[in-house]
Amino acid sequence: CMHDVGKPIIAMVNGHALAGGLGLMVACDLVIAADTATFGTTEIAVGLWPMMITAEITRNIGRKRTLEMMLTGRRYSAAEALAMGLVNQVVPAAELEATTTKLAGELADKSPAAVALGLRAFYGSADMELAPALRYLQGELGKVLALEDAAEGISAFLQKRKPVWKGR
Template sequence: MSAESPDNLVHVYTEKGITTVTLNQPEKRNSLSLSMLKVLSSVFSDLETNPDCRVVVVAAAGHVFCAGHDLKELKGQFNQHEAQLAVFQECAKVMQQIVNLPKPVIARVSGVATAAGCQLVASCDLAVAAEGSRFATPGVNIGLFCSTPMVALSRNVSRKHAMEMLLTGDMVDARRAEQIGLINRVVDSEVLDETVYGMAANIAGKSAFTVKTGKEAFYRQLEMPLEQAYEYTAEVMASNMDANDAQEGISAFLEKRHPEWRDE
């Protein structure tokens, strides 16, 4: 299944349970204009209940993954607080949609991801980058601190690493991004797709119900005190045990056969 968004801002393609969402404005460095954000929000909303989609890959056309917000658009909104706020709120909405999506989201990064583009990478559940890719939250260099990108960044890397990126605005290469936990893996560009889609296919082969349960629980427990997190996840596991797929999976394991998921 293939689809183009209005004005071809985003390309959506689904095959074998994997939906690729491609930012498709390379001439604008795939910047997150308000129009782009609204399209992405609509796409993620549709994917939430799309039974053909089990895993999402976020990719980008061209040599830049995403340069962040459209600065020309923001400059045109100088002294228009409500218009500026609408852009940042729409961006926050999209990032939360990714986290709350009941399907795993993998960032396929080839090129530069800066500011809100780095935020997009950090918001995805997993991220794989090609060698040579670079990341930054450089807002401090232009007098606009990356406050909203900071939310996703600080939830993925340690405080001091996050603060270093935010305060210096310096570029971080892919190897360093992997070391500090911003991305999962760095691979040669020749095997980027093989790695990303191999990972996606692996996850797509799991029970969609179980993956949904686990992803939701992962993000919820992160914000809880230790005792509360254990109480919550114990309830999640007990409820998960009642699911058909858990019973099928355990039985299949004990009987040494492949499980037949019903996604329930």
């Protein structure tokens, strides 16, 4: 599963994200799209249903939007995809690669150990009821506080310097 990688995965969408391509996109952690990109689950037009991507899309945009998308087979613009929560950001096509690369650089500056633990906790708690999720996240908080990177980050903040991550 892509959620088990331990590093943030950014989808950079330039063109069409349709059917299985849309499923791959929504499995990513973050999505940057060109303003010319289109999105949709077009399987219904050929008598199919997007079974293997249904759960992931529903988790991203909710039941009503997912059903609308899957029942109509309609293609959505980048602006519509942003409004429904399918993508994080829409930029002019000419700026897509630079914007995505900049975001990747911002993420790369963070503690790899804290990011990995955070992603695991985020996805691990996503389907839990509130009380069990809070108990689970409390345990994960203890793990992140015990990281060498947490101590380094706090020291760097207090010393007004950039942290040097060890990934532990």
